[in-house]
Amino acid sequence: MRAEYRVLGPLEVLLDGEPVAVPAGRGRVLLATLLLRANRFVSVDELVERVWEGQPPDLDRAHKTLQTVVMRLRQALGEANCVRTELGGYLAEVAPEQLDLARFRRLVEEQEFEGALALWRGPVLGNVASESLHRDEVPLLMEEQLAALEKRIEADLTTGRSAELVPELQDLTRRHPLRDRFWAHLMLALYRSGQQAGALAAYRQVSEMLAEELGIDPAPALRELHEQILRGEVTSPKEKTPMPRQLPPELTTFVGREGDVERLGASAARVLVITGTGGVGKTSLAVHWAHRIASRFGDGQIFVNLRGQDPVRAMSPQEALTLVLKGLGVDSVPVGLDEQVALYRTLVADRKLLLVLDNAANAEQVRPLLPAAAGVLAIVTSRSDLRGLALHDAELLRLPTLSDDGGTRLLERVLGEGRVRAEADAAAALVRLCGGLPLALRIAAADLGAQELMTIADKVAQLDDDRLGELAVPGDPAVAVSVVFDESYSSLPEDARLVLRRLGVLPGADFTANDAAVIAGLPNARRHLNQLVGVHLVEQRGTRFALHDLLRVYARERCTREETDEAMGRLYDFYRRMTDDAAELLFPDQRRFPLSTTTTQLPGVVLQTPEEAFAWMTAEYENLLSAVVVATERGEYWPANEIGAVLTAYCYETRDDSRWSALCEIRDRAAHESGEDVLIANADLSYAIYRFSQGDFARAKELTTVALGLAVGMGDLRVQASAHRVLGGVYRSAGDVKTALHHQHQALAIDEQRGETEGQALVLLAIAAMSFNMPDLLGAEQSLLRVLELSNSPGVRGHAHASLNGVYTELGRFPDVLAHQAAYVALQAELGHPRQLTIGTIAAVRAKLGLRQVDEAFDLMIDVLDEVRLRSGFEEELDAWHALADLFDDCDAHEDALAAVRLQFKIVDSEKMTEYRITAHWSAARAYRKLGDYENAAHHLSEVRARLDSDHLLYAGSELKERALLHLALGETEEALRCAEEAVATHRRYHQRHLEGQSLQALAEVLRATGDADGAADAELLAANAYRDCGVSVS
Structure with missing residues (x-):
């Protein structure tokens, strides 16, 4: 997504062209201040001075409020957020092309005054209420505008x-x-x-x-x-010598290249190379852009077709220079190349000239034509990337295929909006079948235009039957997608052709150089892959590669059945070995199938750390899943399940529900098609874990019972233990704690019999979770510490540290929270699990709040919001909004706290999770009470009490404390006293020391209201002692 920031007029933020609402008041002042100094540090003190117009009510409070302003601004900006935290301040991190002020200054520097002044949209920062900005900054900007206007008029006077x-x-x-x-x-x-x-x-x-x-x-x-x-001595402007205007006509149906046009406009290079696969629209873009900027080149525009893809008629540099020189008015052109180059450079030395060199074969063909003069711009198009032109400071624009929207708009331009919108679904399918390739879309549209009775759906059906055969113009054999591909394919060495053919059978959307080497089976496969990239038959995307959909069809059609079988066999061997290595590092407790023997020579790729393994799994997931699907379709069930088992463990760790669900269904189908009990048992158990995670306990119980029966029949103790663990979780969630503990102890006994410490650790995690909710916090602590003694699995240990964070937060042992949070974060960083880091950061926020280190909690919360926005599941998001509500409450920002609670309710309304509904209602009750809305506060407290069953007694004390304060606010001191005393007793019974301190504070308030000053003093003293026990500094 692309963000744009505008200050040369009203303050605006755009995301993909759509306006983003910027909070009025302080939020706009803050953002405007940072954008005016884009990418430069601005101190907190300076921002406070600007935001409060030099009169902050209280400096410390202003600092905290500024953090709230930053958080609100970041939330409002969302994907367009550019505000970065630095030590002691902030900065707006934006690329030069994203900020209109930066673009204005660059255009002025390049003497493109018309374009620079067009960026001004009205009164500068007219919607930003800041006297100091309009006094100190706006006049300076207006001076820059007037200076540019003077220079523009001066230039116009010379014309x-x-x-x-x-x-x-x-x-x-x-x-x-x-x-x-x-x-x-x-x-x-x-x-x-x-x-x-x-x-x-x-x-x-x-x-x-x-x-x-x-x-x-x-x-x-x-x-x-x-x-x-x-x-009468004023001189007149010099007359310009008429020069050529050779640009071909622009396509009236040109569309869908706004981003590429913008990039061309932002470039300061004097040599622009537009490269891409055949039919992608390189020439159309070059001509379109040339027409847009032609007015800047008053000395002429020259166009030369270099015929680079014609092996017989490709133009030589001498032929091309001859055409250029004749275009410049030279009648007698020298014969030798050196003489031609010298004359060419002399003629253009002081001129503003635009040169379009279309369809270049290689750098050697183009190099003599490149200008040495500052006023000449050369635009070169080629299927090759012309890397040799880097020595000439050429800027490369790799032209992608059209987006779905761009492809649809092209069809609308050619066929008419009415016809396309009447068959919107078919038009979208046509764009996909053409892979967004403009040539293919234009050929299909030409066929539709010539046959008015043919529907777009008819054309889609034709393409489904014969994709490449239908993308040709009848009667004109030169106009066909396959002809364009043939030109490139026929120019390749035989080994490079083999690599291209086998790449066509790869099941994933993209691939790595290792994948290419595996399926090719050639020692120099990577060199041939680079050749394919160089001529844009393969697209390189960082360290990954891809084939265009139509090129994939073209390559696959040229691959024999024997070649396909060999390539897929080699790929399965590679993926099985790599996933097994990754699982050994990431999921050592995960059951894995013994690897089949293979004679395939595989690349020497070694995963050495869990971080490398997780990164590899993340990058390759879609391809691995595609391999599982293809293996299932081909009846190769063991590779499908071997690879699929590791993918399931990955989905479980990352909690990617959509991927997890799809994978479980694929594995289950493959296992049942195979008819093998070992595959069925493992697939059913895996599916049961997913259904359990989604709250479908009945289906989870059914699947697990089947898996357990099969495991008993096979004598497979590992699957038996896993099934008991899952059943324990199912019964626990259904409220049958007795049966749940039975199954967990069954699992524990089996794992002890097998000497399986990792299995024992998993059981103890489950038992700790039950203890936590009873709540038996000390029992949960002991189980979790035992897990850390037993397990070497980073994932299991991370889970234990995260659970201990929760236990110690409830116990009020905040230094212990921070210690386990640090251990947890270190493990997740080692594993490369960025999403899981959010859990640790939220734990740190709560610990810092408990320790009354509010500034540090604010800084951490900003990180949490960034993480939640980028990558988190609903549980992490709920925890984040709950922590944010607590943070706002601590700053007396109760309206903001309510806003955070509403974000919680948006999620829990759909997820129906009791624990999170309790915390959301409790936070709402607290905020409404502090805002004086006692009716709503009472409503939310009643919602909390209604959910305080035997599984959620952990929250009973906090509910009583809040109820006591509500009764006190209503003047019901007798009831307030009863609730406050019960809150203290409840927190004390469950060892919730920090919460006990809060309840004692509430009791002190109630006692003081009843006139018992001594009792209030005693309660406050006890509260202070409780806080000191938790590591809180009490004055």
């Missing part, structure tokens, strides 16, 4: 446009009477348009105005110009 400029200059001198250059330009324009008297009158006008208002004479330059006009 003979004097008469056209007079009305504009008369207006400018009225609005800016003290700017001498506008008066000088007006006098010059009047004189050159034959109005010498008017020029002299303008001088008298400015002289009289300066004398009356300032008591001074005009500047020396203005007086000198006046003398020249009196003597």
Whole structure:
């Protein structure tokens, strides 16, 4: 997604062209201040000074409020957020092309004054309420605008446009009477348009105005110009020599290249290379862009088709230079290349010339034509990437295929909006079948245009039957997608053709160099892959590669059945070995199938750390899943399940529900098609875990029971233990704790019998979770510490540390929270699990709040919001909004706390998770009470109490404390006292020491209201002791 920021007018933020609402007031002042100093550090003190107009109510409080402003701004901007935290301040991190002010300054530097001034949209920062910005910053920007305007007019005066400029200059001198250059330009324009008297009158006008208002004479330059006009000695602009205008006509149906056009416009290079696969629209873009900028090149525009894809008629550099020189008016062209180059460079040395070199074969063909003069721009198109032109500071634009939207818009331009929108679904399918390739889309549209009775759906059906055969123009064999591909394919060495053919059978959307080497079975496969990239038969995307959909069809059609079988067998062997290595590092407790023997020579790729393994799994997931699907379709069930088992463990760890669900269904189908009990048992158990995670306990129980029966029949103790663990979780979630503990102890006994410490650790995690909710916090702690003694699995240990964070937060042992949070974060970083880091950061936020280190909690919360926005599941998001509500409450920002609670309710309304509904209702009750809305506070507290069953007694004390404070606010002191005393007793019974301190504080408030000052003092003393026990500094 592309963000754009505008300050040359009202403050605006756009995301993919759509406006983003920027919070009014302080949020806009903050963003404007940062954008005016884009990519430069601005201190907190300076921002406070700007936001509060030099009068902050209290500096410490202002710092905290500024953090709230930053958080609100970041939330509002979403994907367009550019605000980055630095030590002691902030900065707006934006690319130069994203900020209109940066683009304005670059265009002025390049003397593109028309484009620069077009960026100004109205009153600068007109929607930003800041006296200091309008006093200190806006005048400086207006000065830059006027200076650019002066330079633009000065340039226009040299082109003979004097008469056209007079009305504009008369207006400018009225609005800016003290700017001498506008008066000088007006006098010059009047004189050159034959109005010498008017020029002299303008001088008298400015002289009289300066004398009356300032008591001074005009500047020396203005007086000198006046003398020249009196003597008739003002020079006229030089006449330009007519030059060629050779650009071919622009396509009226050109569409869908806005981003590429913008990039061309942002480039400062004098050599632009547009490269891409055949039929992608390189020439169309080059011609379109050339027409847009032709006015900048008053000395001419030259177009040469170099015929680079014609092996017989490709133009030589001498032929091309001859055409260029004749276009420049040279009648007698030298024969030798060196002489031609010398003459060419001499002719263009001081000229503004645009040169379009279309369809270049290689760098050698183009190099002699490249300009040495600063005023010449060369646009080169080629299927090759012309890497050799890097020595000439060429900028490369790799032209992609059209997006779905761009392809649809192209069809609308050619066929008409009505026809396309009447068959919107079919049109979308046509774009997909053509792979967004403009040539293919134009051929299909031409066929539809010639046959009015043919529907778009009819064309889609034809393409489904014969994709490449139907993408040809009848009667014109040269106009066909396959012909374009043939030109490139036939020019390749035989081994490179083999690599291309086998790439066509790869099941994934993209691939790595290792994948290519595996399926090719050639020692030099990577060199051939680079050849394919160089001629744009393969697209390189960072370290990955891809084939266009139509090229994939073309390559697959040229691959024999024997070649396909060999390539897929080699790929399965590679993927099985790699996933097994990854599982050994990431999921050592995960059951894996013994690897089949293979004679395939595989690349020496070694995963050495869990971080490398996780990164590889993340990058290759879609391809691995595609391999599982293809293996199932081919009846190769063991490779499908071997690879699929590791993918399932990955989905479980990352909690990617959509991927997890799809994978489980594929594995289950493959296992049942195979008819093998071992595959069915593992697939059913895996599916059961997914259904359990989604709250479908009945289906999870059914699948697990089947898996357990099969495991008993096979004598497979590992699957038996896993099934008991899952059943324990199912019964626990259904409220049958007794049966749940039975199954967990069954699993524990089996794992102890097998000496399986990792299995024992998993059981203890489950038992700890039950203990936590009973709540038996000390029992949960002991189980989790035992897990850390037993397990070497980073994933299991990470789970234990995260669970201990929750236990110690409830116990009020905040230094222990931070210690386990650090251990948890270290493990997740080692594993390369960025999403899981959010859990650790939220734990740290809560610990810092408990320790009353609010500034540090704010800084961490900003990181949490960034993480949640980028990558988190609903549980992490709910935890984040709950922590944010607590943070706002601590800062007395109760309306903001309610906003965070509403974000919680948006999720829990759909997920129906009791624990999160309790915390959301409790936070809402607290905020409404502090805002004086006691009716709503009471409603939310009743919602909390209704959910306090035996599984959620952990929250009973906090509910009582909040109820006590509500009764106190309503003047019901007797009931308030009862609830406060029960809250203290409940928190004490469950060892929730920090919460006990909060309940004691509430009790002190109630006692003071009843007139029991001594009792209140005693309660406050006990509260202070409780806080000290938790590591909180109490004054």
